[in-house]
Amino acid sequence: MSEVFDVLIGRPFFEGMTDEQIRTVAAAGSKVTYHEGQTIFREGGSADSCYLILGGDVALEMQTPGHGPQVMMTLHAGDLLGWSWLYPPFRWTYDAHIHSDTEAIRFDAVMLKDASEADPTLGYELMKRFTETLVNRMQSIRIQLLDVYSTPR
């Protein structure tokens, strides 16, 4: 069994998937390490991968003229990073900046897409999980936009 498979098995993200499906996903993955201050990807860059964070803290930042990088959200162990590879134009919409030393599994987007095309059942399982992540992120951003802690006058 691959090292990546051993890491993925039992993770909440893969709960409900068969060993065979996880093994296929694992074949597209490799373990990566980043150090504080590094950047995984930058806004506008080619989105050719996604990441499952195993440990550490990653900030999603957007560069704003005159204000520097604005942190939109931070991601932590167990979180999925990156979905720009799913839809055109396949470009990152944020910078991913390492706040503290981070370990992750990097998945090759082309391999994931090819595997999903070849096995629609696997593709559906993956899409369910990516969609849930997307919905949760969108919900969080909506609450942030409501600015619920502002002074009610």
Added chain:
Amino acid sequence: MSTQLLAEPAARPMHPVPCRVRSVARELDDTFTLELDPPAEGWAFAPGQFTMLYAFGVGEVPISISGDPGDQSRLVQTIRAVGPVTDALTSVAPGDTIGVRGPYGSQWPIEAAEGRDVVIVTGGIGLAPLRPAIRHILEHRDRYQNVTLLYGARSPDELLFADELQGWRGRFDLDVLITVDHGDRMWRGPVGVVTSLISRASFDPESAIAFICGPEIMMRFTIQELERQGVTSDRLYVSMERNMKCGIGLCGHCQLGKFFICKDGPILSCAEMTNVCWTREV
């Protein structure tokens, strides 16, 4: 569990007791903590209870007690200036006098929580009504299993009780996770809504009990997330806020469904709140 009153209101519940302001501490730009001298019999209150504070000539507002329930030598109230009465109350100086009625209302279920993991989820000034419960739990730490405080604020410079939070973070027997909606260049902690911290907390969803206080929207999403994790509604407690007037369940200003928040609340179990929490315009 049914909530209970620990401290009975005074015999003349509509009669404010004049109290001298001992000190005023500025917590945030619009938030102040007042320490008041107690009446001769001292202040007995339970975590989660509130008082009606009266700015003479201006009006009266309900304010949760934010002090230590083990210390009857002072009444501590943290107030955010959001209107004429709270503006007046946050403009007082040491030596001034304000009126106090109470304490009123139900308490956080600190006894029912004994022997369990405790998850405290709060946002903004919602930390103030929870501080007495946190202090009680820390004072009697051996009675509880894992205790986790999840706190969300608007930005790093709007963290309430920042020094105390720092102290709590340094303890080995309390997990503290803090997030802000908007970080700045100096902030190295999490950025995002407080509900995003729940999956990072260590608790047994089969038995844990949760205390939740903050803006109602935040509380609704916190309830959803905790229920998703497996915490049942009878173990979820919220502090509700409505326009209280009499404070003793007579006038009906604070009615929320079948509850008078001043008397039946402010602390209510979500099991009791079913059909109320999700009803619009109630």
